[in-house]
Amino acid sequence: MRPLDPQMFDELCPSALTPIRIGDKWGALIVVCLADGPRRYSELRIPLARITPKVMTQSLRTLERLGLVARTVEGRQVTYELTVLGVSMLEPLRAICAWAEEHWDELVDATDPIRNEPAALGA
Amino acid sequence: MRPLDPQMFDELCPSALTPIRIGDKWGALIVVCLADGPRRYSELRIPLARITPKVMTQSLRTLERLGLVARTVEGRQVTYELTVLGVSMLEPLRAICAWAEEHWDELVDATDPIRNEPAALGA
DNA sequence: CAGGATCCCCTCCGATACTG
DNA sequence: CAGTATCGGAGGGGATCCTG
Numbered sequence: 001m002r003p004l005d006p007q008m009f010d011e012l013c014p015s016a017l018t019p020i021r022i023g024d025k026w027g028a029l030i031v032v033c034l035a036d037g038p039r040r041y042s043e044l045r046i047p048l049a050r051i052t053p054k055v056m057t058q059s060l061r062t063l064e065r066l067g068l069v070a071r072t073v074e075g076r077q078v079t080y081e082l083t084v085l086g087v088s089m090l091e092p093l094r095a096i097c098a099w100a101e102e103h104w105d106e107l108v109d110a111t112d113p114i115r116n117e118p119a120a121l122g123a
Numbered sequence: 124m125r126p127l128d129p130q131m132f133d134e135l136c137p138s139a140l141t142p143i144r145i146g147d148k149w150g151a152l153i154v155v156c157l158a159d160g161p162r163r164y165s166e167l168r169i170p171l172a173r174i175t176p177k178v179m180t181q182s183l184r185t186l187e188r189l190g191l192v193a194r195t196v197e198g199r200q201v202t203y204e205l206t207v208l209g210v211s212m213l214e215p216l217r218a219i220c221a222w223a224e225e226h227w228d229e230l231v232d233a234t235d236p237i238r239n240e241p242a243a244l245g246a
Numbered sequence: 247c248a249g250g251a252t253c254c255c256c257t258c259c260g261a262t263a264c265t266g
Numbered sequence: 267c268a269g270t271a272t273c274g275g276a277g278g279g280g281a282t283c284c285t286g
Contacts, residue, residue, distance in 0.1 A: 021144045024278070024279085025278080025279070026279095040247090040248090041247075041248050041249075042247065042248075045248095051279095051280095052279085052280060052281070052282090053248075053249060053250090054249080054250075054251090054279090054280085054281095055278090055279060055280070056249090057248080057249060057250085058278090058279085067229055070242075076247065076248080077247085077248095078247085078248060078249085081242065082242050083242055084242045085226060085229055086242065087242045088222070088226065089222060089226075091218070091222075092215065092218035092219045092221070092222040093219075095214070095215035095218045095219075096215045096216075096218075096219060098215070099211070099212060099214075099215045103208060103211065103212075106190055106208055119193075119204065119205050119206055119207045119209065119210040120204075121157075121158075121159070121160045121161070121204060121205055121210060147258070147259085148258075148259070149259095163267085163268090164267075164268050164269075165267065165268075168268095174259095174260090175259085175260060175261070175262090176268075176269060176270090177259090177260085177261090177269085177270075177271090178258090178259060178260070179269095180268080180269060180270085181258090181259085199266095199267065199268080200267085200268095201267085201268060201269085
């Protein structure tokens with residue numbers, strides 16, 4: 001299980017900055033950060049340094065309410081991990097992340113007209 | 124190319140109501156509605172009757188700016204269709220939709236504690 | 247360490263009405 | 267037919283400070 005570091009943020013899932021969301025703005029990224037196993041609050045804040053603690057807690061609560069993330073308290077340790085449902089979401093989520101990574105530079109602000117040709121679907 | 128009808132709304136992609144979004148609230152659904160080929164504005168409004176025209180135009184503009192949808196004007200006809208980039212998104216999107224459909228009733232308001240067991244990932 | 251409290255802005259999104 | 271104009275509420279999300 002590889003440790004979380006700030007670089008992994010962009011590396012793993014550029015879709016964090018894309019308009020693709022789960023739950024709220026940071027939901028998809030949190031799920032991805034939990035993909036390798038349980039993490040503590042402070043551990044999650046390493047790759048997610050740009051979230052304020054309040055917002056990260058909010059996001060975690062949302063994911064919890066959706067049944068995607070489980071929160072465990074042991075003493076003063078708080079651990080977050082994916083539920084079975086959360087894990088089941090990883091596969092389609094990885095597909096979206098892979099897509100986002102592949103088409104990242106195409107997605108941001110479409111000013112290039114050549115890119116915007118129709119696909120001639122169903123023709 | 125199968126015609127758009129109001130029922131197709133629920134049938135096609137329950138994720139429309141899930142917290143999974145592309146662009147804005149209606150983005151994912153619009154993309155799915157364009158999956159079978161080009162559609163006119165009024166045609167899109169059939170399955171998307173609950174969107175007000177202003178918001179639908181907004182969503183379409185967003186998808187356009189992202190390079191996912193192309194807008195074509197011929198006379199007084201306006202046609203929307205997926206770009207090549209938009210089509211490339213269909214596969215991962217369908218994966219998410221399939222997941223959402225399968226786990227739909229689990230996702231809405233997690234009050235059942237038994238569901239929220241951790242997955243013991245990375246253990 | 248893992249948040250909660252408070253403040254506040256700003257965008258999303260809906261309703262209604264109107265138009266070339 | 268394919269939108270625009272205008273208004274307005276709700277809440278998402280950030281900054282800052284505080285705490286058991």
